[in-house]
Amino acid sequence: MDSRRITIEPITRLEGHGKIEIFLDGQGRVERAYFQVPELRGFEKFAQGRPAEDMPQITSRICGVCPTAHHMASTKALDALYQVTPPPAARKIRELVYSTFYVEDHALHFYFLGGPDFVVGPQAPAAERNVLGVIAKVGIETGRKVIAMRRKLRELMVLAAGKAVHPVFGLPGGVAKPLTAEDAARFREVAGEAVDFACFTLGVFERIVLQNSSYVDLILSDAYTHRTYYMGMVDEKNQVNFYDGMLRVVAPDGHEWARFKPDRYLDYIGERVEPWSYMKFCYLKGLGWKGFSEGAESGVYCVAPLARLNVADGMATPQAHEAYLKYHGTLRGRPVHHTLANHWARVVEMLYAAERMLELAHDPELTSPDVRTLPAAVPREGVGVVEAPRGTLFHHYKTDERGIVTGANLIVATQNNAARIAMSVEKAAKKLIAGGQVPEGLLNMVEMAFRAYDPCLGCATHSLPGSMPLLVQVRDPRGAPLAVLRRDSDGSIHRE
Amino acid sequence: MEASTENESGVVRLLGLGNEILADDAFGILVAHEVERRFQGRIEVAYSSAAGFDLMDHLLGARRLLVVDTIVTGRAKPGAISVFTADRVQPAPGGSPHFLGLFEVLAVGRKLGLDVPKETIVIAVEASDSTTVGGPIHPDVQSAIPEVVELVGEFLANGSLDDPGPLA
Incomplete structure (x- = not known):
């Protein structure tokens, strides 16, 4: 199948993260869209x-x-x-x-x-x-x-x-x-x-x-x-x-x-x-x-x-x-x-x-001065969960008997929401893309769709460049770019 | 009180931004430590791993601010140094509402009449990896540390820094 790919990515220090990809089918219609949550590796x-x-x-x-x-x-x-x-x-x-x-x-x-x-x-x-x-x-x-x-x-x-x-x-x-x-x-x-x-x-x-x-x-x-x-x-x-x-x-x-x-x-x-x-x-x-x-x-x-x-x-x-x-x-x-x-x-x-x-x-x-219960048991495994402002946050550790970590798992809010975010991006993209034409309004609509979830795009990004232009890349099945739609930090939109 | 109008303190501050456990992202913090050692008493030094509005706390009360951070433009080699003034960057809505960068925070501070620096110069170094927890720092990023420390020395000696041109 002739599958074309559109990528929207913020140009930040986290290049390649927190980006949106939209796949088109052979008729230039949106087949699937997803939002890539930035993941810290390691x-x-x-x-x-x-x-x-x-x-x-x-x-x-x-x-x-x-x-x-x-x-x-x-x-x-x-x-x-x-x-x-x-x-x-x-x-x-x-x-x-x-x-x-x-x-x-x-x-x-x-x-x-x-x-x-x-x-x-x-x-x-x-x-x-x-x-x-x-x-x-x-x-x-x-x-x-x-x-x-x-x-x-x-x-x-x-x-x-x-x-x-x-x-x-x-x-x-x-x-x-x-x-x-x-x-x-x-x-x-x-x-x-x-x-x-x-x-x-x-x-x-x-x-x-x-x-x-x-x-x-x-x-x-x-x-x-x-x-x-x-x-x-x-x-x-x-x-x-x-x-x-x-x-x-x-x-x-x-x-x-x-x-x-x-x-x-x-x-x-x-x-x-x-x-x-x-x-x-x-x-x-x-x-x-x-x-x-x-x-x-x-x-x-x-x-x-x-x-x-x-x-x-x-x-x-x-x-x-x-x-x-x-x-x-x-x-x-x-x-x-x-x-x-x-x-x-x-x-x-x-x-x-x-x-x-x-x-x-x-x-x-x-x-009360009584603020600590001293641990006496041998540690093995523990799960801690809170509601972070952006949603449910899971921490899960496994340790040896000395309390040295042997395994750790984190689920952050945005991972819980990832599928629904992808659906929202897809909905916005489907409304705007027809016959492979990518209108400029796509940038705002798609951005609104994922911003509503307040995704944890900020993890690990601190300050630069501070502005976050968006880039839409339309690619052919071999990955070669067909067209680029870019919005700069001053809000101006350019086609290349 | 934060809402004063004019800062006449003359404080010159260096703010190192980054995260010591995220590979190249350690850069700003490492430079800050080195500047603190080399130029003690000549410049106030602060560092932060925070993002967004938390940066406000480090902007208040300085007349001139040097920010050292990493940047990923994807158009330069790791370790490449860019110098630019903050007024060259415009605030933007951002990819996530809870992402608020240095420049937005500066703009908010200025708009609300807070005691933010009159002049902010950014020294940014191209990073190759800022997302691997516990990852190594790239050798070219590492070797940019003494270069940037020299730039800070130059700034302290001359009171200014040459802007080598547009962002890489």
Whole structure:
């Protein structure tokens, strides 16, 4: 078959990673599309032979974007490995730090990162779809408010976790140091401000997005809708929990398909390698891999804010629960299948994280000096799972009896979402490509499709070149380029 | 307070970006360590493995900033050095919403009136591999370390750096 190949790749330090490839059939129609998740090579080999206790530091260093999530998942994996339960105060300190991290991460995401698509708007010229466009839309005062909030949250992280960027406080069976009464008082003060800030942000969302019918139409549009399964962590009442709980999976019609302890993940999640890609696609084992398809028969599922609000019966805090009800009410019930609703779900979660921070900061047990249960058991194997801001994150280590790592497995959020991302890219491409013609609008539509998932493209990229032009390459079956469509960092589009 | 308007401190800072456990990505960190050793007291040195908005913390409070990092243009040999000023790069939406680069963070800081550097010069070295955890550093990238340290010395002596032209 005459199969032609289109490649869209960001020109970053991670060349060859995080790129989109589109295969055309003999008639020049889109046959298949996929998004290549950047994968760090060699992690397992690097981990082997190292003490398991080093893993929370090592894994938090491999990702420059959400080190706190890796640190937390890794620390929980060590609890399991050494079969220790942290004392209540340690558990609360961990969840407090994690909630603080969530408020910051979700706030930055909403305002500065997702903003180019949502706050500025998908129809805006490419040259305005950047952080400066976001500030122009929300106002400089709001921008300053975000920065001030961030600074206070990060000061709290340093107070409790030693470092804001790469926390050093998680230990098997607890945390490195207790919180003082002064620390707790500062947490209470900032948590109160964080709740106000999250409510303010919900208001911004309503004003800019919900009151604009073209945005709402876009959220509900078929182009960004897939009826798949969803997975996320819930507490005993099936409410969202980021730090600990059971993993719940709901079917496309919303019924509970599975609810399991995270350490049983291998019974539920399979990884499929496609011959044309080095990446792995996660799927639900009980349903099996039925290709890149949606519906109740397909094992494709997704994670992240949209999924978490779909699997949960509610939020554990009052104001967030109210926001949850409004979200599902407006989007016509549960589950919500519209990928772009992730942006709204994120703001609801930010309010939950802030309220949870406030609850924990008022807990008298928080300042107990008892923050460590010393490990005594012989280590063998441990799984640690948390909800990272971008979705469920799995850390799994095997060790010898001295605690030296013999095997390690990580599933990051984007791997869970990989199949659905591929489906979204394909949908966008199919709408635009006909007879082998590749229109310029493809770049924006396809980019919107994968940006909605907030893929972990940032893993290992730090700063340069800072701008990310896109390149579409149309190739013949032998791989020779037929045409190139390039969008530069200033938004201009060129054909070569 | 972050939201001051003008920075008159005169602080000159070098910011090494990268990750010591990711092969060539160690470059910026290794240069920062060497600069700290060689030019102690003459330049403030910072380093970071963070991405996105976290970079803001390293931009505030310096009047002039030298950033050392790796780059993959795919159009130059590993170890090739590029020097350019930050104002030559435009902010872009990026391939992922949570990817926010140095230049976007600078632009945000400037727009919000934060205390970001008046001048930012980037020294970038072409990398061959920045994604192998625990991977070796390419010999040509390794040998660019003393060259870049010399460039920093030149900057400290002359107060400027020649821009050798467009990005490789």
